[in-house]
Amino acid sequence: MTVLKRRLRRLVAPIGVALLGGGLVIAGVQSAHAADTLLSQGRPTIASSTENGGAPAAAAVDGNSTTRWGSAWADPQWLRVDLGSTATITSVQLQWETAYAKAFQIQTSPDGTTWTSIYNTTTGAGGNQTVNVNGSGRYVRMYGTQRGTTYGYSLFEFKVYGSLTNPPASDGPGYVMANPPVTGVVPSTYVPPPTNPATTHHEFQANCAVSRSNLPDDPIVFPNMPGASHSHTFMGNTTTNATTTLASLQSGGTACITPGDKTGYWMPTLLNGTNAVQPVGRQVIYYKSGVIDYTSVRPFPPGLRYVVGSPSATLDDFKNNPGAVEGFECGDSSFNWDIPATCPAGTQLNARLQAPSCWDGRHLDTPDHKSHMAYPVLGVCPNDHPVAVPMIEFKMAWPVSGDMSQVHFSSGRGYSFHYDVFNAWDVPTLAALTTHCINGGLQCDPRGFDQYKPDRGAALNENYELP
Known part of the structure; x- marks a missing residue:
């Protein structure tokens, strides 16, 4: 030098x-x-x-x-x-x-x-x-x-x-390992070419009714601890409780219109004062593509479970959640990040919240019930969560209107809204719907039928089962 x-x-x-x-x-x-x-x-x-x-x-x-x-x-x-x-x-x-x-x-x-x-x-x-x-x-x-x-x-x-300060032991207590794990996946940056007619949706519906209500159990957050949780409203599987396992869900019944969907879905119970308000009829749970390359989405592995949102969330947490779509709405009022003070008589309270759709490929659950999942960034999964899976979107409707000042969740204010998913789909049924509707770029009902593109047929028969 x-x-x-x-x-x-x-x-x-x-x-x-x-x-x-x-x-x-x-x-x-x-x-x-x-x-x-x-x-x-x-x-x-x-x-x-x-x-x-x-x-x-x-x-x-x-x-x-x-x-x-x-x-x-x-x-x-x-x-x-x-x-x-x-x-x-x-x-x-x-x-x-x-x-x-x-x-x-x-x-x-x-x-x-x-x-x-x-x-x-x-x-x-x-x-x-x-x-x-x-x-x-x-x-x-x-x-x-x-x-x-x-x-x-x-x-x-x-x-x-x-x-x-206290790092979790890798794959120790609280971790549930995928068997086999999904390895060697690189996040897809592929942009599917335009189609004619245009592909605008990549989704199918799961229509599921309330199966159990006002039950203070949460088999993901408090496994084998009956009564340890705030009250939940359960949809889908009819057997979900504190001792639920993948095997118990697979052997249970379902309140979903598709017999193959034995997944447990649950959320905090909505209360008007001290009275529980339950959704009426089947609710819409969308399975969508959360990434630009909808052809890369693969089905959930059996036993995958996670929590979306948090009972301890602040209003800012809920408002800025990457999966918050429209918050709460009733009548013409929308994008509310807490339950509105009033709703027009005869309307319903609606909520939408999207789940993360990128999986790490290794864990079916982690101690915080979230770290194995991540949201896409600008339509692409992050490198440490490279596996694109269906993006669930809850679209709930509760029959409550008028004075809403006493309406809240069992977990707290409106922005404490969250939900849990414990996948127990019949493997071939979920694979058929994912391939036909999400990968195929269709807007499907629970049969896997797109009424705007009837020539594409359906994934399931009139009984919502594989043909």
Whole structure:
């Protein structure tokens, strides 16, 4: 190395380093200390707002520097990631798009409610930043108070490094392994070509009635613990209780119109004061493609189970859930993130919520009943959850209207709405519906028949069974 080059190195090296707010900021650094672990990638992420449908919160933790989260054009705004358990936080990397934060904080929280600032600056310059910090918490967020441009806040990547305080034992208690696992899958980025007539839907319906009600059991969250849960309304399988297993579901009956659907579906009971309100008749549970390449969707494995939403969710959690479609609606009122105070007489309360549709291929369940599943990012499954499976969408309707001030779920306010799925479909039946309707680009009823494309036929016969 020449003398001139050595002098230039000494002069240039310190330029990107500044000490701000008690944290060391190093511009342009892409990697953390070798001992640190990337904790945030693929974790559940929400934000105070999103700029549009193409800039979701999850895009900031997908490991893809070409996708981004973008906020509304106002102050303040925040982006929050759930690490899954308490962690010691040692550094945070922020890869800003042109729209950056001039003033922001890095905050941690044990519960998503009470926040502690572990870094702050009022002179942010955007670009790529690595902030070395000392903090702990399960939740980490960027809290922006002053934008650096007239636009919103925009992050290509938000990476949190550190170590989990009590990391779960891999494949230990609480893990249910798939047998066999699905390996060697790469997330599909294929875009199916246009069809004539156009393919606009990739779905079929499961129409299922209430099978058991007001039962304080949850065989996923509280297995073999009768009475440990808040009250649930069960649909589909007629035997679901605290001791439910895949074998018991497969040998049970069903309240679904399709005999092969012995899946257990359940949600918190809706109450009007102290009186339970049950959905009347069969409810619509959609099985759709959640990814752009609908031809890559494969059926659920037997025994796959998961929870969508959370009884402890805040209004912001529910509003920003990647699967929240329309929230609550009644009459002409829609996109409510809590149960409306009033509904026109004679209407029904409706709710829609979409489930994640990317599976890790290894686990039928995990200790938090969620980590083995993930939402697609911009229509593509993340690398650590590469297997595209049907995206379930609950479309529930409860016969309650008028004064809704006393209407709530057994789990709490409207935004505590969540549901559980324990797959027990007959394997050939689910495969036929998935292939014919989702992979085939059809809008199917429970028989697997698309009335707009009758020439394509049906997957099942008039008894909703395989022909």
